[in-house]
Amino acid sequence: MVQGPLRVDFLTVLADWISDPARWTGATGIPNRLLQHLGYSVGATLIAAAIALPLGIWLGHTGRYGNLAIQITNVGRAVPTLVLILLLFALWPFNVAVIFAALVALAVPPILANAYVGIRQVDPEVRDAALGMGMRGTQLLREIEIPVAIPLIMSGVRTSAVQIVATAGLAAFVGFGGLGRLVIDGVAKGFRGTARGLPEVVWGAVLIAALAVLTELLLARVQRAVTPRGLRRHATPASEIPSASTT
Amino acid sequence: MIDWAWIGRHTDDIWSATREHLVLTALPVLLGLLLAVPLGILATRTPRLATPVLAVSGVLYTIPALAMFVFMIPFTGLTVTSAVIALTIYTLIVLVRATIDGLASVPRDVREAAEAMGYRPAARLLRVELPLALPVLIAGIRIATVSTIGLVAIGVIINVGGLGRLVYSLGFQRNFFMTPIWTGLALIVALSVVADLALIAVERRLTPWSRGR
Numbered sequence: 001m002v003q004g005p006l007r008v009d010f011l012t013v014l015a016d017w018i019s020d021p022a023r024w025t026g027a028t029g030i031p032n033r034l035l036q037h038l039g040y041s042v043g044a045t046l047i048a049a050a051i052a053l054p055l056g057i058w059l060g061h062t063g064r065y066g067n068l069a070i071q072i073t074n075v076g077r078a079v080p081t082l083v084l085i086l087l088l089f090a091l092w093p094f095n096v097a098v099i100f101a102a103l104v105a106l107a108v109p110p111i112l113a114n115a116y117v118g119i120r121q122v123d124p125e126v127r128d129a130a131l132g133m134g135m136r137g138t139q140l141l142r143e144i145e146i147p148v149a150i151p152l153i154m155s156g157v158r159t160s161a162v163q164i165v166a167t168a169g170l171a172a173f174v175g176f177g178g179l180g181r182l183v184i185d186g187v188a189k190g191f192r193g194t195a196r197g198l199p200e201v202v203w204g205a206v207l208i209a210a211l212a213v214l215t216e217l218l219l220a221r222v223q224r225a226v227t228p229r230g231l232r233r234h235a236t237p238a239s240e241i242p243s244a245s246t247t
Numbered sequence: 248m249i250d251w252a253w254i255g256r257h258t259d260d261i262w263s264a265t266r267e268h269l270v271l272t273a274l275p276v277l278l279g280l281l282l283a284v285p286l287g288i289l290a291t292r293t294p295r296l297a298t299p300v301l302a303v304s305g306v307l308y309t310i311p312a313l314a315m316f317v318f319m320i321p322f323t324g325l326t327v328t329s330a331v332i333a334l335t336i337y338t339l340i341v342l343v344r345a346t347i348d349g350l351a352s353v354p355r356d357v358r359e360a361a362e363a364m365g366y367r368p369a370a371r372l373l374r375v376e377l378p379l380a381l382p383v384l385i386a387g388i389r390i391a392t393v394s395t396i397g398l399v400a401i402g403v404i405i406n407v408g409g410l411g412r413l414v415y416s417l418g419f420q421r422n423f424f425m426t427p428i429w430t431g432l433a434l435i436v437a438l439s440v441v442a443d444l445a446l447i448a449v450e451r452r453l454t455p456w457s458r459g460r
Contacts, residue, residue, distance in 0.1 A: 075436065078397065078435065078436045078439035078440065079397075079435070079436060080396075080401070080435060081397075082401050082403070083400050083414050083428075083431065083435060084432075086414055086419045086428060087429070090419060090423035090428055091423075091425075093423065166311050169311050169313045173313070180311075183311070183313050184313075187317055187404070191320055191321060198321065201317050201318070202314075202318075204314060205311055205313075205314030208313075208314065209311060209314075213309055
């Protein structure tokens with residue numbers, strides 16, 4: 001139905017759009033959108049980790065309330081982030097904290113679940129050995145449980161961070177910034193004829209996806225770096241779904 | 248906070264939005280299965296294909312949902328077809344992987360026993376391997392279903408129906424009218440829980456041998 005975008009010269013249109021110097025300056029320029037996107041993502045990841053890591057580790061250490069926590073986070077996972085953003089925005093209009101809250105809600109379940117499972121699945125014999133050596137409470141936690149659980153704990157953080165980066169584009173849906181703006185603004189310009197808004201949409205999607213992939217690669221390196229040397233061989237978590245772009 | 252009278256007056260809208268949401272979830276998951284199970288079988292049979300199949304579906308999965316719906320517009324317009332295609336693509340990675348993992352979970356002895364009993368490859372696949380792969384496959388279907396229920400909500404950007412429209416068009420865009428927003432959210436969560444429980448029931452039904460373990 002639309003010939004424009006399907007013609008071969010669409011690639012030229014894409015190249016022209018991105019190489020226009022106007023795309024690279026000012027409030028609506030790509031650098032600023034990227035910074036906004038990173039701001040939401042880094043902020044939300046840090047807040048989510050600050051909430052979910054201590055809680056998950058503590059729950060795993062004591063072994064209490066664990067199932068309850070997992071149940072609650074599972075129900076939480078069923079809430080689509082876009083709907084959560086719309087709900088919170090309706091309650092507190094034009095408050096950017098809404099975006100952080102929604103992204104944190106998205107990121108807490110995987111971090112919490114992985115931290116809990118990671119600590120829980122520390123080999124009981126290893127724990128017994130540490131207890132036999134006289135380790136207690138926080139020392140056991142700091143020197144045995146957390147280091148052994150680090151690969152799983154970090155993979156939770158990585159999953160969440162990638163999801164956040166892929167989802168932060170929704171901030172634009174309620175008028176905030178980030179790379180999602182390219183998509184939303186492109187849609188607003190319309191697609192008729194020679195793809196007026198389409199290059200913007202395509203670049204927005206490509207940039208968000210690329211940022212998510214980069215986040216995944218970077219955090220995979222961090223994960224390897226913080227894994228104690230003795231564990232590295234087994235540290236690759238079994239087949240994982242490359243998490244991205246959910247709601 | 249909740250205008251119950253509004254809900255009473257709009258039961259038709261709410262019901263049709265819920266039905267649309269169900270269809271927009273069921274179709275992509277079923278289409279995804281139709282594509283993913285053969286792909287998974289193929290990848291298991293020909294290990295050389297496993298990496299490219301997983302890589303392609305993995306890359307498609309990284310496309311932000313916001314943009315995936317929009318990409319469909321030049322091809323299929325502002326239609327339900329666009330939404331169904333976009334959502335089907337998202338189910339692929341989970342379902343292909345679940346098929347591969349499920350087939351890999353079949354114990355080697357069982358496979359050899361089936362072969363020794365004279366099963367041909369096709370019959371062995373259909374009557375021995377696939378049934379034994381069901382628990383893992385259904386676990387994948389559960390993930391795909393619940394995440395699709397959530398993704399359907401993003402369809403509001405291309406104006407497809409479902410509970411996202413209830414939240415957006417009837418609530419958000421009408422001066423932040425909270426009743427449809429809460430209603431839509433509650434129904435989405437309820438749908439996810441019910442769908443998940445239903446799939447667990449299906450699994451118990453289809454794998455009677457694993458009961459009572």
